[in-house]
Amino acid sequence: MRRAxxxxxxxxxxxxxxAAGLLASWVxxxxxxxxxxxxxxxxxCSLNPVVSCGSVMKSDQAQAFGFPNPMLGLVAYGIVVCVGxxxxxxxxxxxxxxxxxxxxxLFGIGFVxxxxxxxxxxxxALCLWCCLAWVATILLFWYVTSFVVRGGFLxxxxxxxxxxxxxxxxxxxxxxxxxxxxxxxRWWSFWTT
Numbered sequence: 077m078r079r080a081x082x083x084x085x086x087x088x089x090x091x092x093x094x095a096a097g098l099l100a101s102w103v104x105x106x107x108x109x110x111x112x113x114x115x116x117x118x119x120x121c122s123l124n125p126v127v128s129c130g131s132v133m134k135s136d137q138a139q140a141f142g143f144p145n146p147m148l149g150l151v152a153y154g155i156v157v158c159v160g161x162x163x164x165x166x167x168x169x170x171x172x173x174x175x176x177x178x179x180x181x182l183f184g185i186g187f188v189x190x191x192x193x194x195x196x197x198x199x200x201a202l203c204l205w206c207c208l209a210w211v212a213t214i215l216l217f218w219y220v221t222s223f224v225v226r227g228g229f230l231x232x233x234x235x236x237x238x239x240x241x242x243x244x245x246x247x248x249x250x251x252x253x254x255x256x257x258x259x260x261x262r263w264w265s266f267w268t269t
Contacts, residue, residue, distance in 0.1 A: 078170070078171060079168040079169060079170050079171075080168060080169065080171070080174065080227050080229075081163050081166070081167060081168040081169070082163050082223055084163075084164065086163065086219065086223060087160045087161075087163035087164045088160065088164070089160070089215065089216075089219055090156055090157070090159055090160030090163065090216070090220075091156075091157055091160035091161060091164070092160075093153075093156060093212040093213075093215050093216040093219075094153045094154070094155075094156030094157035094158075094159075094160055094212070094216075095153075095157055096153075096208055096209070096211070096212040097149055097152070097153035097156065097208075097209045097212040097213065097216075098149070098150065098153040098154060098157060099205075099208070100146070100149065100205040100206065100208040100209040100212070101146040101147075101148075101149030101150045101153055101209065102146075102150065103205050104129070104133070104144075104145075104146040104149075104203070104205050104206070105144060105146045105147060105150065107119040107120075107121075107129065107133065108133055108138075108144045108146065111130065111133055111134070117130070118130055119133065121203065121204045121205060123204075125201070125266070126201060126202060126263050126266050127201070127202050127203075127204060128201040128202070128203075129201075129203040129204065129205065129206075131199060131200075131201040132195060132199055132201050132202070132203040132206060133203070135194070135198075135199045137191065137194040137195075137198065137199060140187075140190075145191070149209060152180065152184060153209075153212070155180070156216060159177065171227075171229045174220075174223070174224050174227065174229045175224065175229055175230065177220060177224075178220055178221060178224045178229075178230065181213075181216055181217045181220045181221070182217070184213045184216070184217060185213055185214065185217040188209070188210050188213045188214070191206065191210075192210060192255060192258075196258060196259065196262045197262070202259065210255065211252055214248050214251045214252055214255070215248045215252075217248075218244065218247045218248040218251065219244060219248070221240075222240040222244040222247075225237055225240050226240050226241055
């Protein structure tokens with residue numbers, strides 16, 4: 077069975093996105109514990125009615141699986157860091173491993189997209205640490221997708237492979253840009269008054 081390893085830049089990207097998500101998950105988990113101890117606790121990132129981490133942490137969406145979401149992040153982003161460090165150490169992985177990793181990234185981007193929608197249109201507040209995890213997950217998803225497509229682990233037409241070889245950076249940039257525009261338009265009146 078064919079094995080593959082990403083280059084050093086890909087490995088570093090995994091370590092950095094995993095570390096960013098891990099940091100965000102860690103801080104949110106600590107703040108969640110403080111909030112459970114003291115319902116009046118105001119997280120440091122609660123800056124105004126829009127950027128209000130406390131409002132997000134108190135929502136039902138903040139524990140979608142019956143436990144605080146950042147606890148899932150501690151595990152998932154920790155795995156991403158381990159994969160990146162393994163690649164930097166010279167590890168290679170078989171195709172099934174990369175497809176499983178891609179499936180995890182697909183779950184992550186789906187979950188993050190749902191959380192973005194809920195934050196913007198149901199909860200009505202943003203958490204800055206959550207936004208960091210969103211950006212990390214978006215970058216992770218598109219670059220891992222590019223890797224598995226270019227490596228031939230995920231079947232795709234030659235045009236798609238060619239696009240990913242030259243322009244992978246376009247997709248995460250567009251994705252983050254769209255989320256940024258949704259945030260701006262959702263709270264345009266707040267930002268301009």
